[in-house]
Amino acid sequence: MPDRNLSGDFPVAEFETRLKNAHAAMHAEGIDALFFNSEAEIRYFTGFRTLFWQSPTRPWFLVIPRDQKPIAIIPEIGRALMRDTWIDDIRSWSSPHAFDDGISLLTSALKPYQTIGMLMGRESALRMPLRDFIILKDKLSGAEFIDASPTVQRLRMxxxxxxxxxxxxxxxxxxxxxxxxxxxxxxxxxxxxxxxxxxxxxxxxxxxxxxxxxxxxxxxxxxxxxxxxxxxxxxxxxxxxxxxxxxxxxxxxxxxxxxxxxxxxxxxxxxxxxxxxxxxxxxxxxxxxxxxxxxxxxxxxxxxxxxxxxxxxxxxxxxxxxxxxxxxxxxxxxxxxxxxxxxxxxxxxxxxxxxxxxxxxxxxxxxxxxxxxxxxxxxxxxxx
Amino acid sequence: MPDRNLSGDFPVAEFETRLKNAHAAMHAEGIDALFFNSEAEIRYFTGFRTLFWQSPTRPWFLVIPRDQKPIAIIPEIGRALMRDTWIDDIRSWSSPHAFDDGISLLTSALKPYQTIGMLMGRESALRMPLRDFIILKDKLSGAEFIDASPTVQRLRMxxxxxxxxxxxxxxxxxxxxxxxxxxxxxxxxxxxxxxxxxxxxxxxxxxxxxxxxxxxxxxxxxxxxxxxxxxxxxxxxxxxxxxxxxxxxxxxxxxxxxxxxxxxxxxxxxxxxxxxxxxxxxxxxxxxxxxxxxxxxxxxxxxxxxxxxxxxxxxxxxxxxxxxxxxxxxxxxxxxxxxxxxxxxxxxxxxxxxxxxxxxxxxxxxxxxxxxxxxxxxxxxxxx
Missing domain, CATH: 3.90.230.10 (Creatinase/methionine aminopeptidase superfamily)
Structure with a gap:
């Protein structure tokens, strides 16, 4: 699109390499899917760059299944910008939402996976409401959430x-x-x-x-x-x-x-x-x-x-x-x-x-x- | 102190009013202590203002007991700046820490309280490692953590x-x-x-x-x-x-x-x-x-x-x-x-x-x- 140049931050090959390295780490560590809610990691794997993270209102999610491309689960307000990245699978909802700020969509995306890696360790934060994370965990009661912080930090270093x-x-x-x-x-x-x-x-x-x-x-x-x-x-x-x-x-x-x-x-x-x-x-x-x-x-x-x-x-x-x-x-x-x-x-x-x-x-x-x-x-x- | 002017953002009376209103809300809702880990709320109740939050490395905590002034539980790097606010009770540790990034200090500060209000709802995030929050909850197994988001949002509105x-x-x-x-x-x-x-x-x-x-x-x-x-x-x-x-x-x-x-x-x-x-x-x-x-x-x-x-x-x-x-x-x-x-x-x-x-x-x-x-x-x- 002529009026912005987001994918232009990096060639697609850059993201393919990042993803390949993430997949290799997931295999080595038995992680079925990575789940992110943080600005840096979502940008790292998609190229999605916006100062809109300054607004705390809306949560943003990314799921990286083993051996597949990332799935962006994001508020509609980010859809146009995400379409301009290399991501194909974009699932969006009207946010803010009265009672379901993306949690149903996120649950569906994570449902197939048993071992879910996410950032829980040193230097990380949970950039979504804690209440919604608890709901997510309840809905995915069969899954195990493990700390992927060291893994992801190693990739990004x-x-x-x-x-x-x-x-x-x-x-x-x-x-x-x-x-x-x-x-x-x-x-x-x-x-x-x-x-x-x-x-x-x-x-x-x-x-x-x-x-x-x-x-x-x-x-x-x-x-x-x-x-x-x-x-x-x-x-x-x-x-x-x-x-x-x-x-x-x-x-x-x-x-x-x-x-x-x-x-x-x-x-x-x-x-x-x-x-x-x-x-x-x-x-x-x-x-x-x-x-x-x-x-x-x-x-x-x-x-x-x-x-x-x-x-x-x-x-x-x-x-x-x-x-x-x-x-x-x-x-x-x-x-x-x-x-x-x-x-x-x-x-x-x-x-x-x-x-x-x-x-x-x-x-x-x-x-x-x-x-x-x-x-x-x-x-x-x-x-x- | 001559070389900065932080308390100068607002007169102390401003923070006394904010605290008084928070205490009233806590009484009305049966909250024994408020626990914060987010930039805006820590600044709101203390006056502590720094761009250092851009660094995700260190967690910062504030505890507001019912009827008492706030207790700042913060990395040593913020001690000098926090001393320049109206807060008296500042507890700090050397951060980053090999295995205890403030969680022992935070546990001690929250130990006396049964019902702990924190931000869990709409527009909130957990600005500390999830793993450390789980450790905190385990250590305070007698306490109940409840969502104080609407209460705090009402105060700040x-x-x-x-x-x-x-x-x-x-x-x-x-x-x-x-x-x-x-x-x-x-x-x-x-x-x-x-x-x-x-x-x-x-x-x-x-x-x-x-x-x-x-x-x-x-x-x-x-x-x-x-x-x-x-x-x-x-x-x-x-x-x-x-x-x-x-x-x-x-x-x-x-x-x-x-x-x-x-x-x-x-x-x-x-x-x-x-x-x-x-x-x-x-x-x-x-x-x-x-x-x-x-x-x-x-x-x-x-x-x-x-x-x-x-x-x-x-x-x-x-x-x-x-x-x-x-x-x-x-x-x-x-x-x-x-x-x-x-x-x-x-x-x-x-x-x-x-x-x-x-x-x-x-x-x-x-x-x-x-x-x-x-x-x-x-x-x-x-x-x-």
Missing amino acids: VKSSEEIELIDEICAIASTSFENAANLFHVGMPLDDAFRAFRMDLLARGADDVPYLVGGAGQNGYSDVISPPSATPLREGDILMLDTGATLRGYYCDFDRNYAFGQASDDAKRAYRNLIKATQAALKIARPGSRCKDLHAAMQKVINQEANDVGRFGHGLGMQLTEAPSLIQFDETLLEENMVITLEPSLSLGDNKIMIHEENILIQDGPPRHLSRLAPEELPILST | VKSSEEIELIDEICAIASTSFENAANLFHVGMPLDDAFRAFRMDLLARGADDVPYLVGGAGQNGYSDVISPPSATPLREGDILMLDTGATLRGYYCDFDRNYAFGQASDDAKRAYRNLIKATQAALKIARPGSRCKDLHAAMQKVINQEANDVGRFGHGLGMQLTEAPSLIQFDETLLEENMVITLEPSLSLGDNKIMIHEENILIQDGPPRHLSRLAPEELPILST
Whole structure:
């Protein structure tokens, strides 16, 4: 159709490969059908991409039977858009519905299957009313619902060349915006205006959207790393941190940058250098065959502090701002070629202040590819 | 704290009122504690606002015991930000965790209570791993979990004057951006660039964020209303529709506008006029005491068509792009003073095309207040 280009996010072959890999995993694990209700997984297997998920009103379902193409069970409002994907079997109902918001259709689609895999584990949510899920389980009392989270995460962790290209492109856009900091931010500017200017710069350089932008600013450090901005003006001696997840066709970058205004304390400069060294230590061993916990340990050794509130030193990246795996003590995941991860060491500066640094990389045979252009090795000081 | 201003979204009195109303509802319905795991409800009762919810990794919990202040049970990464709200009792753990992502802490907090209200119904989701919820239920086998969705939706439907002010302000910003269409959009412009230009205009005029922007363009109509943009250039004779949910301090506007380029068919002009008339019919009866289904019926009568794929003609608006109630046949909700709703009639144009129009209003004693500045009564035609 001329007026949109959804299937155009990826060639059909991309979805065929995703499905083939899912089918293989289902065979290996004795799963008869996969059942999804979440944005990322439905998009992953169909190509269905819309911001309409912002509306919590309607549930959306996907069923992938073993050896068959996915079945979309969706509200009528999504029918036209789903028709534009590679999916053939689209079953829809008028939603919101007085008493049956897709549950009868979903029950019929799942009826033939005994072992149904769904997301129940780490990092997952049930994106449908719990009451309706209980009704579904009652109607399918002969079936067993098992946790397919690790299986699906394993599939999504390793990116295709098409996915890598999108992440690479959005990382390049964000790198350029960050490198433009001296033109965007200045002393006296309210922090929320700095955020606004940064969002606009990302969009002007080609980002589709900026779903994530957090940060902080304060004298020689900031107190947390997930805040929205206040209207407090930037001051000489502030350190400003911006952490952004901008998107291109639904794929994210996720990295941050730190800037000092006019001057910085030796402590702040030293902390920044330590974060860079921690990143370098991780870069050195970020190879297929290393484990996530090894990268965490390498960064922890440089930081040489008790754990802080952030709790991990990086994570997977792709269709979501954060994805499995985690760079943390207990994550045994083996890095593989074509995984995209963030390296995100952080440290306490005392006085309830913290500093955090983040880069995005692609695991490949040999040294990793830098997707974000690496930050300077010394804390950048913007003139005031 | 000088470097952010979260509690500053609202005075503490706002949260005290919200809590008082929740406590009254809990007494009336025999609920001993409310349990939440969702962004909107946790923000509603605490003021905790962060885009960090974009990361699916960590669960967040809030418990509101009858007659007590809320207890936040959250990952350590959110502790600093939560300390900046009016909440005193903050219990946190290092998340992600190898095997206990907050469930022990949550179990202890809920242990004293018999009847636990949570969101299970229409428009809700379980924003935590299902597996962990099952563990929680097992650990609290003496407790009964009941659906508090209607109760909580009723509380959130009626807005405070502070909430109304924010929605009013973001609606005014979006109205101005839409009125600037002739400067933003032109024939030959790729649709995705038009989206980008509109996002930037909203930000430049003071929007914090544009989490929702969908639309379509095509000759004499568009084929769906939830699409992201293609790169297809706008053409003479196209009708462009943009529907935006921009935000200010976490509160949304949600309305759309239609524009024709150079010319439009009589069918398209007539369809547009019908949508305006439908909106006017709803405006006439949008008063305290009318039911949502009455507004739907008034619009349906003007449209005089079979139902189309959209399925409803408006909805509540506030902290989320769409909230209860729904303007639909089966929604018996009585409108009350200080509800904010959208009027969103839509119609089929044939040939798989559709047209949709939306306004945002405040229900008050007497005629509703227009939050979005009403669209012109005739389809605006932009010169090419």
